[in-house]
Amino acid sequence: METKNLTRRNFIKLSSLTGAALTIGFYFPTGAKAAEVMKSETADNLGIDLNAWISIDTNGKVTITNHRAEMGQGSFQSVPQIIAEELEVDLNDVRIVFAQGNNAKYGSQITGGSSTVRGTYKKLLHLSATAREMLIEAAAKKWNVPASECYAENGHVIHKPSGKKFNYGELVADASKLTPPTSVPLKDPKDYKVLRKPIPRQDTPLKVNGTATFGMDKKLPGMLYAVVERNPRFQGKLKGFDDTETKKVPGVKHVIPVKMSVFNTFREGVAVVADSIWSAMQGRKVLKVEWDDSGFEHFSTEQLYARMNDDLKTKDGLSFRTKGNFAAALEKADKKLEATYETPYESHSCMEPVNCTAHYQGDKLEIWGPIQGPDWVQDLLSPLMDLPKEKIIVNMTFLGGGFGRKAFMDYPHEAAVISKAVNAPVQVVWTREDDTTQGPFRPGMVYQCSGGLKDGRISAYKAKLAGQNMDHQWPGAQKDSYNGSTTEGFLEPYFESIPHYSFSDLPLDVPIPVMWWRSVYASTNGFAFESFMDELAVQAGKDPLDFRRQHLGEERYQTLINRLEEVSGWKNRKKNEGYGVSITECFSSIVGEVVKVSKKADGKVKVDKVWAVMDCGWYVNPDIIRAQVEGSIVMAIGAATVHATHFNDGKAVEQNFNTYKMPRITDTPEIEVHVVDNEEKAGGVGEPGLPPLSAALTNAIFDLTGKRIRKLPFNLEEV
CATH class of the missing domain: 3.30.365.10 (Aldehyde oxidase/xanthine dehydrogenase, molybdopterin binding domain)
Structure with missing residues (x-):
């Protein structure tokens, strides 16, 4: 697991290669939009740096580089699983090493925005299929037969008529002399043997036996x-x-x-x-x-939120996205509604300080x-x-x-x-106290939402958000620029179905370092947007799920809603149960969640179950998706009901887990995750499961108790 300086020579040495090897990678020619595959020897001669190398040694072992970090999200498993599918090798014969920082070679190496798989999967599929076809061609030449009579399986190339076969290791010397083909066939997903299968993660044993290097x-x-x-x-x-x-x-x-x-x-x-x-x-x-x-100002939490609320009441926001004439449409609306929502500052509190x-x-x-x-x-x-x-x-x-x-x-x-x-x-x-008090934090936010209904549909929608803009902190930042994530989490079809809308941003300028927190602004936007969507549904006298369905015309969203309705038993809700729904999208994935709540014997509210339906398009491993959605939901429960960062006299108040508490296993309900199968482009997995939870939970509490919660975090014991 040690990272090496991955020159070609060191890569070969690291891979335990003994001279002959098939080593290929891809690169982007100047001005080209698509990647091209090239052998390492050719690249060395031309002075080109290849990225995402695949190298096969004379024993048939495959080594690849991962240019992104593994922080629990599963890239250490997903990348080899992609390679193994098209290369036709046993996953146990594939190993992965971390690349060093080098964006001239790898492009962006930032592990964020749930981008590792969705940003590289097509290139990795093509790269591994290219290696497979080169091995098939090498075998065909050895046998002096047409390549069409040969196929690859389990690290071997097999001649169909005769049953003869070569191990990949026996072919790498000859394959390395061939020119990579420019066009290779990729599998139909229905023929996948490795992809979309719940194969156990390769990093789990390393983390259990202590050999993984943190x-x-x-x-x-x-x-x-x-x-x-x-x-x-x-x-x-x-x-x-x-x-x-x-x-x-x-x-x-x-x-x-x-x-x-x-x-x-x-x-x-x-x-x-x-x-x-x-x-x-x-x-x-x-x-x-x-x-x-x-x-500089020694601020408190109360001062921060007072300023954000005052800005919303007295200032016009920086316009981010508009359509039609919101004010005129609101004036003509049959029903009108306005609500304000607050979300807290949060610490990242990774388990590894x-x-x-x-x-x-x-x-x-x-x-x-x-x-x-x-x-x-x-x-x-x-x-x-x-x-x-x-x-x-x-x-x-x-x-x-x-x-x-x-x-x-x-x-x-x-x-x-x-x-x-x-x-x-x-x-x-950094000690846990350093990590908890020094930030950077997720920014606290306040939202003012206004809407109008006409004939049972949304005719006007307005959202103003107040809070720190992460981009305003960098040197030379233009502080009159709007927050580019103002609508993050809001479902794209709403922009088509709502005739008049306005989204704007009121940036707060205070000396608190803030930055990305799992799902970034969608983690706070989702609570406001989907809580208000629920309130509009109630105002319209419509079932909350049906209300969303009528505003989400695209088939992909209708499929997700139907699946969510089916798995949660939405239509069979009982009288003393509260059900809440929320649907958000970010990083090219759509996630819908339904939360069920009920009352305990003492009259207090308990969370019984969460159903989640994830549509991330093309995907690798359903177990990894379920794990990421489950983790996101638990993290969201913490942010909604357990912890928050407060400030007093210019300092963070919470210092460790005794005050910045984490959700316990007793706080965690049953979670059921469903993955949608389709052929859409790959979306993110590590973050999109978080934003829907808070609104689904508070909407469920309203359904059960009639009490509308618009400020996070809240104490379930006090509902």
């Missing part, structure tokens, strides 16, 4: 360990520190001031560097630091860690560390959760700065 597993000769006391007010400055007692702690080697890049500013702190993480933590406990917190190992060596910098965007790290650190981009080597390990937090570049920069200062490799570890 960030904190990295060890280097002479490596030191560091923890950092950072200013808790995000933009405060270091005034001074007293390290007298810290230096008395056995093992402490250095105490130094540090700055790390956080968007358009630098966060300041004091690093305690020692020969063990324990010594560094003990030294930090007795460190005395004085901060300068002047020159943030960590990074760096080794600055003067003319180069090497980094190891749980990193979602190795190419972004290179882009940031090149000017900050005054090194050419190619001299910044970023190695990806497994991630114990990411959710967007580990796509940020602050912690690799901090590790690099400390390593340079102490002239040694350093592993920086």
Whole structure:
């Protein structure tokens, strides 16, 4: 699982190849829209870097590179499963290695936006089918028979009339001399043997037996360990520190001031560097630091939401998307409705706290860690560390959760700065308190929704959202620009069926670092948009599912609604049960969820079950999809009913899991996930299951109790 510098020679060595091998990859010719397949030898001669290499050795073993991170979402299984299908090999004969950061070779390496499979599956299918056809051609030449008489199966090429066969390993030398065909046949999905099958994940044994390498597993000769006391007010400055007692702690080697890049500013702190993480933590406990917190606002949660609510009442938003004349249509509406919804700030709280190992060596910098965007790290650190981009080597390990937090570049920069200062490799570890209080956070949001009904249908729809725009934090950002995710989560057919609408954004400018959180703005938009859709259905006197059905004309959405209605038993709802529905789409996938609630003996509400229907188009492994949807639902339950980040006097209040509580197994209802089979383009899987839950839950509570919940989080015990 160790990441290597994947030159062709090192790749061959890593793959245990002994000379002859079939190694191919794809690249994009200048100006071309489609990828072309090329042999590695040809690429070497032309000076072309190939990406997503497939290499088959003389034993028939297949090694491929994965240019994206594995943070639990399943790419470590999905990518080999794609390759194994068209290459016709046993999945156990395919292994995967992590590529280093190099966007000149791989293009974007950011693992986010649920993009790993949907962004590369067609190229991977074509690449592996090309390798298969080259092996078939090599076998046909050996037998002196037409290639049409041969087929590939289970790592062999077989001659149909005679039954003779070659192992792939026996063919790679000859196949490597052939020119890759430009057109190869791909399988019809109905003929898949590996794809769309619930094959167990290959990384599970590694994570169970402890051989998987996570960030904190990295060890280097002479490596030191560091923890950092950072200013808790995000933009405060270091005034001074007293390290007298810290230096008395056995093992402490250095105490130094540090700055790390956080968007358009630098966060300041004091690093305690020692020969063990324990010594560094003990030294930090007795460190005395004085901060300068002047020159910026020390805000509270109450002040933040008061400002957002006031903006919605007094200001026009930055227009994002409009059609028709909302005001005129609302005036003519039979019924009108307005509602305001609030969602909280949230911590990412990955189970693996943030960590990074760096080794600055003067003319180069090497980094190891749980990193979602190795190419972004290179882009940031090149000017900050005054090194050419190619001299910044970023190695990806497994991630114990990411959710967007580990796509940020602050912690690799901090590790690099400390390593340079102490002239040694350093592993920086954030404590759970650091991780919970320092952010970046999911932004809290407030939504003002207005709508009008005419003849039982939506005739006018308006949504204004107030909250921080993540894009406004970067250096040189245009702060008069609207939030490009203003309608994220809103179903696309609504834009066709609603004749008059208006979506706008009111950006909040405060010194809280915010960034992507699983499903990004869809995680908050979904609650507001689908709660309001439910309220409009009730106002229209329509069944909430039927109301959505009449506004979603496309067959794909109708199929999902019908499936959701069927699996949840929607039409057979009983009197003392509450059912709520929500349907959202993001990252090219559509997910519908139904939540069932009832009352316990003491009269309090309990969540009985969640049904989810996922339409992600072309897909790889239904078990991975179910796991991702289940995880998304549990995470959404936490954000809706259990935890939130609050601020007081400019600092985050919650510090660890004793106050920023996680959902327990007793909080988790039965979850039933269904995957839609169709031939649509592949959509995302890791994130789209999260946005529908909160609205489906609160809509179910309304159905049961008549109480409408418009502010998250809420306490189920108090409903």
